[in-house]
Amino acid sequence: MSASALPSSGPAAQGVDAAGVHAFLDALEAAPEIEPHSLMIMRHGHLVASGWWAPYTAGRTQLLYSLSKSFTGTAAALAEAEGLLDFDAPVISYFPEFEADITDPRSRAMRVRHVASMSSGHERETVEEAFGRDPGEPVRGFLLLPPDRDPGTVFAYNQPTTYTLGAIVQRVTGQSLSAYLRPRLLDPLGIGEVYWRRDRTGREIGFSGLHATTDAVARLGQLYLNDGLWEGERLLPEGWAARTARPRVPTAGAMGDADRQDWDRGYGYQFWTSRHGYRGDGAYGQFCLVLPEHDAVIATTAATERMQDLLNLVWEHLLPAFGPEPLPGREAADTSLRERTGRLALPPAPGAPTPPDRAGDWAAARFTASGDGPVRAAGLARDADGWTLTLSEDGDPDGEHLRLRVGAAGWTVAEEPLPTAVSGGWTGPGTFAVDVVFLETPHRLALTCSLAEGTVIARWRTQPLERGRLTSRRAPRGSV
Incomplete structure (x- = not known):
């Protein structure tokens, strides 16, 4: 199988009931506050269903927002495996030029594992403060903000933690995140080139700004599902997938919304624990869902502020579609699903092509x-x-x-x-x-x-x- 094409299969051969996928698509398209853009479903290592809602297309890169974080965490894992980064080292040890400025004992006690798990000790989002404190060096701006509690004791969804993790990777490797990942991850996975927004320091920002295809998201998820193996080659350290998915600090209530069950299950190393499996996610419905209990990966892009609703539809309709055995005699149902996913489209806005008068x-x-x-x-x-x-x-x-x-x-x-x-x-x-x-x-x-x-x-x-x-x-x- 060429690295440029994922193995594909009819859903039934991999134990996936096409009726469940139809039900998910029905519910998704009926949800008034969810605008779906793409969907890819992997089961037992095979792509069993995929579709893009026109005018979105398969080859188009997409801004992944905070799903970028999962790629940054992956880069940190690779740097650790190469002996360039130590998760137990103090963050300040990678920025010795800030030694004289950073005097708060909690800031000095902050470890790489704390920024990797968003447990820096801050109880709030500090992105505006950190970038405002030192626009020319946001890492310094972040470290100048004294944590509210001891590092490792409290979770806060806090962009400068991931920014700092990405900055460490770029410093110890001497490369941008995308350049470092290209030969170690992106090319072996068949993803190739991606695009990542930089700030005024010249760094790729790590916590957001990555543009990649839905296919790239699905491949990353499949790599994690396979514990870092891809076509027989080990790309990630053995055991890293379980390590990154293990919750480090409680997150219940940390996102300030009582109806966000899938944000209350804990945070690992740039991945969230979900009610089912674990995931990378980005604003407005960019998801990489890794479901070890079902040997499945689901990748989505969308435009919605109702991200929990989108996940609820996945759990309600797609999970029951994953059966333990192949489903014989379902060729017609598989064909019907393939035809439907091939003609997905967002309805165009209404309007006549010419003025009715004047x-x-x-x-x-x-x-x-x-x-x-x-x-x-x-x-x-x-x-x-x-x-x-x-x-x-x-x-x-x-x-x-x-x-x-x-x-x-x-x-x-x-x-x-x-x-x-x-x-x-x-x-x-x-x-x-x-x-x-x-x-x-x-x-x-x-x-x-x-x-x-x-x-x-x-x-x-x-x-x-x-x-x-x-x-x-x-x-x-x-x-x-």
């Missing part, structure tokens, strides 16, 4: 922002090929603009100036409304232009967590 008034219309939003001005222009929507984030007519083609029907996909898909059109005599999907992220921007008011309203369906202009909503290829 087309001349729309042909060079300009709009200014109404209310808050990422777009401060917009314009429409018509040419022989159709319509172009121009968006400005600062309202400056001579400033940077994002120009998008508006197609006749369905989703209009463009790769430049960045990967987007646009749908919508005229929803009434004086209203133009479109959705813009930034295809290398989970995010969709909804825009409504009023001809009578001369206004544009823009709002995110899910708010991007990383700062940047509209044109930055893409994989950071070639960034430094």
Whole structure:
């Protein structure tokens, strides 16, 4: 089997009931607050079901948000195996230039294992404080924040812990995280190149910012399910998967939401313990679910603030579909599922491709922002090929603009100036409304232009967590 293709099988041959997968898809698509983007299901080492909701596609990299952390933790495991990193060493020992500045005894007592397990002793998220304290060196900014309690005694979901772990890996290896992982993990797994956002120090940020395909997520999950073995080759230290999945400190109530059962089961080394198995996860539904009890891996990307609801649907519908034995005579059901996953699509926004009247008034219309939003001005222009929507984030007519083609029907996909898909059109005599999907992220921007008011309203369906202009909503290829 080529490294570029996962072994595949019909679901029934691996004991997976296609009816359960159908039920999951039905429930997912019926959930009004969940927008699914991709799904891959591995069972007994075989890909048994996969699909992408158009305009998302299989080969497209995706911003994984905090699922990036699981890749950072994997890099730390490899560095430890090579004798470059010690999980029991003080964090400050890797940054001797800060010795004179870091005087708090709890900060000085913080070990690598504490930042790897988000048990630094802080009781809160400190990302704004750490980056604000020292924007040029966030590790120093973090270490200057005295922990509230002794390291190892309390959990807080805290981005600078993972940032510091990633910074240690990059310091001891002399490489970026992605460069270090490429020959040791990414290439052997058949993932190849990934893209990771950097900060002003030049570091890949570790806690977020990784862009990779859903296939990459599934391969990482399968590697962990196999205790670090891939096609007979050991890529991760024996026993690391169990070590990273073992909860280090209690997390119950730490996320501040009583209805987050899968966040109350403990945190290991950059992986969460779940009600079933363990997982890496990222904001808005980017999941790598490792299910040893079912010999299964589930990888998803999505756009939802209801992440617990998405997991609940997995536990309710997919887990019962995993049976102990092959299911004979299910070829028709398997074929039906394969056909369905091959035609998954997000419904385009409604709208007519041309104005119902007063087309001349729309042909060079300009709009200014109404209310808050990422777009401060917009314009429409018509040419022989159709319509172009121009968006400005600062309202400056001579400033940077994002120009998008508006197609006749369905989703209009463009790769430049960045990967987007646009749908919508005229929803009434004086209203133009479109959705813009930034295809290398989970995010969709909804825009409504009023001809009578001369206004544009823009709002995110899910708010991007990383700062940047509209044109930055893409994989950071070639960034430094």
